[in-house]
Amino acid sequence: MTNEPMPLSKARMEILSRAAGVCFDLDDTFTSSGKIASEAWRSLWAAHEAGLAMVAVTGRPAGWCDLVCRYWPVAGVVGENGAFYFAHDKKRRRIVRRFARSARKREEDRRRLDEVAMSVLRAVPRARISADQPFRIADLAVDFAEDVGPLTGEEVERVVEVMRSHGAAAKVSSIHVNCWFGRYDKQSMLLRFARDRLDLEEADARRRLVYVGDSPNDEPLFATFSLSVGVANVRRFLPEMKAPPAFITKGAEGAGFSELVRAVIRARASTKSGGGL
Numbered sequence: 001m002t003n004e005p006m007p008l009s010k011a012r013m014e015i016l017s018r019a020a021g022v023c024f025d026l027d028d029t030f031t032s033s034g035k036i037a038s039e040a041w042r043s044l045w046a047a048h049e050a051g052l053a054m055v056a057v058t059g060r061p062a063g064w065c066d067l068v069c070r071y072w073p074v075a076g077v078v079g080e081n082g083a084f085y086f087a088h089d090k091k092r093r094r095i096v097r098r099f100a101r102s103a104r105k106r107e108e109d110r111r112r113l114d115e116v117a118m119s120v121l122r123a124v125p126r127a128r129i130s131a132d133q134p135f136r137i138a139d140l141a142v143d144f145a146e147d148v149g150p151l152t153g154e155e156v157e158r159v160v161e162v163m164r165s166h167g168a169a170a171k172v173s174s175i176h177v178n179c180w181f182g183r184y185d186k187q188s189m190l191l192r193f194a195r196d197r198l199d200l201e202e203a204d205a206r207r208r209l210v211y212v213g214d215s216p217n218d219e220p221l222f223a224t225f226s227l228s229v230g231v232a233n234v235r236r237f238l239p240e241m242k243a244p245p246a247f248i249t250k251g252a253e254g255a256g257f258s259e260l261v262r263a264v265i266r267a268r269a270s271t272k273s274g275g276g277l
């Protein structure tokens with residue numbers, strides 16, 4: 001099978017030891033069956049204490065990301081599919097927020113997204129605006145399988161069509177269709193975060209940051225980072241993936257995340273050159 005990633009256990013020490021940080025998807029990569037298991041949580045702390053820059057990357061709303069950035073041991077978080085990053089400014093002891101779009105544009109976008117929402121609900125009456133919409137800053141999330149439905153494939157297609165007819169970008173996750181204005185994505189915002197906050201220019205970021213995820217919506221990031229890792233549950237998507245991860249863990253979901261963190265910490269400890277930022 002051409003898409004078969006290499007088992008993580010076979011990754012060479014010197015490759016893993018160059019990792020400066022781990023960027024991780026949240027749903028079904030860090031969480032297991034919708035919860036953060038104690039093992040994954042302990043691994044996040046272990047990685048942070050070992051000096052790795054831990055960066056959450058998600059489509060989840062700004063309100064959730066604010067909490068993640070404030071309370072979790074992370075260097076920062078990229079949220080709403082790349083609309084922003086939030087990061088700690090350690091010196092000034094405050095949270096820094098950087099957006100892909102200006103404040104004026106975001107206000108204008110919000111009005112346009114309200115129009116998109118009305119068109120979607122008219123065209124697909126069974127669709128609903130997501131329950132987490134009030135906590136979002138930059139995008140519109142239409143629910144098709146979280147608190148409603150699930151809607152049919154045709155209905156989801158129709159939602160996407162209506163969004164695109166308004167000139168918006170639309171992305172289907174496992175529960176929502178997200179839509180936004182502007183040419184940004186998780187990859188562009190993560191590279192900006194790396195440059196701004198970790199002092200890693202793009203070429204270095206691509207080599208020295210690990211990215212771990214679980215599904216087709218992680219593909220652009222698997223393609224970006226040479227240290228790309230899928231947790232075991234990515235396996236069912238491999239046949240249809242254009243950009244599979246380079247490595248795969250034995251464990252699924254949060255257990256896979258922990259396995260990766262252990263491997264990176266071990267590799268860095270084994271070489272003096274491995275390293276921090």
Ligand SMILES: [Mg+2]
Nearest residue numbers: 025027028214
């Ligand atoms: Mg995921």
